[in-house]
Amino acid sequence: MVVPDEEAGWIARSQQGDLEAFERLIARYQRMIHALTYRMTGSLDDAEDLAQDTFIQAFHALEGFRAEARFSSWLYRIAVNLCLNWRRRVQQREQIHQDLAAQKASIDPPSDERTARVQEALLKLNPKQRAAVVLTTCDGLSHAETARILGCSETTVSWRLFAARAKLKRLLNDLGSGRGGKA
């Protein structure tokens, strides 16, 4: 169990360039960030790259980190922004190549079919809606915290969630209420 003081010490030492302390922070948050980047991309490889980039960007930006925000929220913010930029680049690449088949091939489907359907549905959402769903529902953050991470108002978060839920319900309707649970 990590106590806040211990984490504050790791942050302070990382701010001085201590990589061992930074490795402790990475170990603490790596699963959280990987889960987020995977849900945002659907690709294990891209999730790994984005998780690495998140921590590298965090290390370089640590000097500006103030303890006013939780370290996890601050990391989430970096990761979400990287994922949203990643989407833009992939979309541009798709436009250039007109090769959607290659993009589909790069998605790593989870082994469980039900999980695969959920991930597939998440990927059909607009990226900002997806980020709102992942942060609130999958990671359990409050609307206020999600709004801070996404840099928008709580109302915008609520609206994105509303739109996302409507679409997800349409896509996943046959999995609900125990109907066709195995899909």
Place this chain on the structure above:
Amino acid sequence: MNNDELEALLKSAPSPEREAAYWEGFPKTVTRRLTQVRGPGFSRSAPRHGPLLAWGLGLATVCILVGFFFGFWRGGTPSDAQQTAALQKLFREVALLFPNQVQAIIIDEGGPRLVLSEQPNVPLSDPLLVKICKAKSCRNFITFSGQQIRVNGEAFEVLADGEGHVILAGRHSVWSSAEPEQTQAPWQIEARALKL
């Protein structure tokens, strides 16, 4: 399906688990990348750049760029290998001074110029070398996938695909090193990864 059912369904879908060895090695993978960019001389407790160092940094940058220009670029007609080696050296030296800030190094007849981001937020990736020539006038860019370069007023996004090809995507034209002859631009373009 109501909201509670949807929430339960989303929560029941975990992200794929990875092996324990992956999690054990991941922090080191990240810090290895950090030290690679900063170079072997990076101290684990290196102090951050203070304002007094700004002058030193500026001076060091000028020395590197001027040294490169007069010491190499104007020193005759080097072979491709020599040119690549000189560009690799230039990039390494500049990247050490400005980790994650180098958006592009532009080299043309006027000498080398540095394009830096204000924050160290340029994602780490292999640098790319883009050479654009019109008539006898050439401009070299050392940049990264995702960065923008400007050629004759047109902005191009530089992208690298998974197979190592470089794509220049502009508003009016697209060029790919996979199909270099298909360019519609009035320039000759060469692009490849600048292996370090």
